[in-house]
Amino acid sequence: MSGNTNQVLALAGGVGGAKLAAGLQQLKGGDLIVLVNTADDFEHLGLHISPDLDTVMYTLAGRANKSQGWGLEGETWSFMDQLEGLGGPTWFRLGDRDIATHLLRTQKLAEGIPLSLVTQDLCRAFGVKAKVLPMSNDPVRTIVHSGDLAISFQEYFVRLACGPVVDQLEFRGASSAKRNDEIVGLKASSLDAVVICPSNPYLSIDPILHVPGMRRWLKDQNVPIIAVSPIVAGLAIKGPAAKIMRELGHEPSAKAVAEHYRDLIDGLMIDTSDAGLAAQIEELGIEVRVTNTIMKSNSDRAVLAEAVLRFSSDLKKP
Amino acid sequence: MSGNTNQVLALAGGVGGAKLAAGLQQLKGGDLIVLVNTADDFEHLGLHISPDLDTVMYTLAGRANKSQGWGLEGETWSFMDQLEGLGGPTWFRLGDRDIATHLLRTQKLAEGIPLSLVTQDLCRAFGVKAKVLPMSNDPVRTIVHSGDLAISFQEYFVRLACGPVVDQLEFRGASSAKRNDEIVGLKASSLDAVVICPSNPYLSIDPILHVPGMRRWLKDQNVPIIAVSPIVAGLAIKGPAAKIMRELGHEPSAKAVAEHYRDLIDGLMIDTSDAGLAAQIEELGIEVRVTNTIMKSNSDRAVLAEAVLRFSSDLKKP
Numbered sequence: 001m002s003g004n005t006n007q008v009l010a011l012a013g014g015v016g017g018a019k020l021a022a023g024l025q026q027l028k029g030g031d032l033i034v035l036v037n038t039a040d041d042f043e044h045l046g047l048h049i050s051p052d053l054d055t056v057m058y059t060l061a062g063r064a065n066k067s068q069g070w071g072l073e074g075e076t077w078s079f080m081d082q083l084e085g086l087g088g089p090t091w092f093r094l095g096d097r098d099i100a101t102h103l104l105r106t107q108k109l110a111e112g113i114p115l116s117l118v119t120q121d122l123c124r125a126f127g128v129k130a131k132v133l134p135m136s137n138d139p140v141r142t143i144v145h146s147g148d149l150a151i152s153f154q155e156y157f158v159r160l161a162c163g164p165v166v167d168q169l170e171f172r173g174a175s176s177a178k179r180n181d182e183i184v185g186l187k188a189s190s191l192d193a194v195v196i197c198p199s200n201p202y203l204s205i206d207p208i209l210h211v212p213g214m215r216r217w218l219k220d221q222n223v224p225i226i227a228v229s230p231i232v233a234g235l236a237i238k239g240p241a242a243k244i245m246r247e248l249g250h251e252p253s254a255k256a257v258a259e260h261y262r263d264l265i266d267g268l269m270i271d272t273s274d275a276g277l278a279a280q281i282e283e284l285g286i287e288v289r290v291t292n293t294i295m296k297s298n299s300d301r302a303v304l305a306e307a308v309l310r311f312s313s314d315l316k317k318p
Numbered sequence: 319m320s321g322n323t324n325q326v327l328a329l330a331g332g333v334g335g336a337k338l339a340a341g342l343q344q345l346k347g348g349d350l351i352v353l354v355n356t357a358d359d360f361e362h363l364g365l366h367i368s369p370d371l372d373t374v375m376y377t378l379a380g381r382a383n384k385s386q387g388w389g390l391e392g393e394t395w396s397f398m399d400q401l402e403g404l405g406g407p408t409w410f411r412l413g414d415r416d417i418a419t420h421l422l423r424t425q426k427l428a429e430g431i432p433l434s435l436v437t438q439d440l441c442r443a444f445g446v447k448a449k450v451l452p453m454s455n456d457p458v459r460t461i462v463h464s465g466d467l468a469i470s471f472q473e474y475f476v477r478l479a480c481g482p483v484v485d486q487l488e489f490r491g492a493s494s495a496k497r498n499d500e501i502v503g504l505k506a507s508s509l510d511a512v513v514i515c516p517s518n519p520y521l522s523i524d525p526i527l528h529v530p531g532m533r534r535w536l537k538d539q540n541v542p543i544i545a546v547s548p549i550v551a552g553l554a555i556k557g558p559a560a561k562i563m564r565e566l567g568h569e570p571s572a573k574a575v576a577e578h579y580r581d582l583i584d585g586l587m588i589d590t591s592d593a594g595l596a597a598q599i600e601e602l603g604i605e606v607r608v609t610n611t612i613m614k615s616n617s618d619r620a621v622l623a624e625a626v627l628r629f630s631s632d633l634k635k636p
Contacts, residue, residue, distance in 0.1 A: 046425035078414035096396035
């Protein structure tokens, strides 16, 4: 842990974003704030499920299931086996351990406790050092428009395995959602850097940026905003980002990511395999740093986090 | 399955009652109706839990956990392990498989489906032949009064392990509960027998009898009402029945059970070990039959069920 009391704010969605957040946590400990997408949240079997909050929380706790890419390590599946036997819905898989998170969250929300406090309690119970904040305590729900269909996000993502062509993404509820109180209440100059983690720009980061006032607030922090490209060599490390970019009319590349974040970011970290795109991205008025962005180990995470913070520091106005 | 289309109604609570119900189901199949105590129901972690309905359902499905005395066979405990690690409440143990029942029930109740239909759906999914009915779709909750304390039933039964002295039992909500519609709607003369299973008379059967109109309706069926004593040789086969009887001022015995049901039953089946009490019970105007009432095997259940139905048949007015 550095002696630096200045905080770092990371915006994150699922797996890729959570990995970089874990790297940042190795460096910043409790001085890391992770602002997490909640537009993937949904109700299933009466449970309030927050997939991105859980992925971030489990990853920061060192409890994420590595082979599976979601859920908890050491998971068992008796509940699902039983549910299947009873003819219940099995398209969304709930592990026996995972259900503890969902039940505790759902019960507390039903008691009127806001999602941010529920998340704080869960993170404390999991031993997470960083502060994990949902982007808003108000419900925002991603709807995938495909032809005449309006598909709720988990239906699209899990049940339909991202099959339908995405014509448009809607973040229902976003326009009336309030920014998380704790973000609103952060003291001026308390942030040292803003990092947009390598999460899906369209599905994970855009919902956060659609919360009214969020972009303005990020700009007003007056610190460099650095994104890490989730697209490497024209491919997404994980998930449907490349497919969605193509469907929305953009050739998937680190450059397209730069264009997408153009009005927001000061710097973009791209992978060494995309070094050839650096000049084109810099023409957009965005600083570029090239490094290995693929995180296979815990130390890869810390190394990338360190590079991101150094980049940010270098970009600071003197 | 007999060719008899006449139905048998059994009143039951937990384990002992469920065993006799399973014996009756072996003989009557779908012509058995089991009316089950729901005054033990409670909300836990946001789940609607119906312990007696579940014990009856699991037992009739042949899926009850025999060594444990409650819950499902082949159960696993990852959820509880996780919940404990998160500092959640662990005094009420929820198995991973069991949670499927609770989640499906809770979700359907939240959708406004009455408990009787939810129970019917669950029983169908479990392959239960008999018709299992909650005593009422309205909430009734047993409160144990002990000194100045008013203790909710599961707190008393599980958390406090039946430790506090019972001064009085209250069935909160009973006076405004409606009898289950399907009981109300049973055609006249469709019942062949009413059997009060060897469940706790105070905690399991009394709540059913406290639903307004229930005693009158049972009497009006004009068929013998037979109880099987849950007290054998002054002891309860399982659970706190003997302790509670003593605390409420009755020496636990098959005779005290007879006195308790005096105004309702026509016959009482008592265990061979209590044969010496037969004459005293008959003096109360209750017919007695002596047999082995301890059910260790599936065939014990059927043999006792057969004896109960024969007793009932013998008591029928010609």
